[in-house]
Amino acid sequence: MTDDKTPDVREAHDAETHPQLKSDPTNVDAKLDVALDESFPTSDAPSQTRPGDGEPAPSSGYDEEAERQILEEREAEATNGFSITARFATRRAADLAIEHLVQDMGIERTDIFVSADGADASSGETADGADVESGHPGVPAEKDPALGEAIIVSIDLANERDRDGVVGRLKDLGATSVETE
Numbered sequence: 001m002t003d004d005k006t007p008d009v010r011e012a013h014d015a016e017t018h019p020q021l022k023s024d025p026t027n028v029d030a031k032l033d034v035a036l037d038e039s040f041p042t043s044d045a046p047s048q049t050r051p052g053d054g055e056p057a058p059s060s061g062y063d064e065e066a067e068r069q070i071l072e073e074r075e076a077e078a079t080n081g082f083s084i085t086a087r088f089a090t091r092r093a094a095d096l097a098i099e100h101l102v103q104d105m106g107i108e109r110t111d112i113f114v115s116a117d118g119a120d121a122s123s124g125e126t127a128d129g130a131d132v133e134s135g136h137p138g139v140p141a142e143k144d145p146a147l148g149e150a151i152i153v154s155i156d157l158a159n160e161r162d163r164d165g166v167v168g169r170l171k172d173l174g175a176t177s178v179e180t181e
Helices: 019-023 028-039 064-079 091-103 160-172
Strands: 082-088 112-116 151-157 177-180
Touching (some): 082 160, 091 112, 091 160
Antiparallel strands (some): 112 151
8 A cells, every 4th residue: 555545456457458468368367367357346257267268167067867867756756746644533643643754754844734624623523632631730621622523634745655654654643544645
């Protein structure tokens, strides 16, 4: 710096005034200097970092055939997917089944859907858990639970290889019925 307030600023290079380009118009480093100066003060870097032979940069390992196969497998799984629907007598049993499917079997929560088997809100067909007890010793539940229809848990699976394990687990966890589509 020349004084405390004025920073040193070098003169910008351009193709006509750059000394190395005048002596050697093919100098790759000089071309890069000019390209960088021409892009200042914008944030966009030159489109080619090292101008020259016009060839693209070498691949970092992208394998077009391997990527195509991965895409085909994903599409096949998406079109070959199916649903499993299980009915539970209590909301508590349905919630426990969902946790086992997610935590033990690795099924994504976004692939599991829960609903009442009817138009009315329901805690299931049988009172259980918070429907029976308030959760505090000596304190009775405030109201009768809204019992009605079963609780339906639907699971979307991408492939058939997990079907038997999921069906078996749902039955073990108290599903009153299990259907596959």
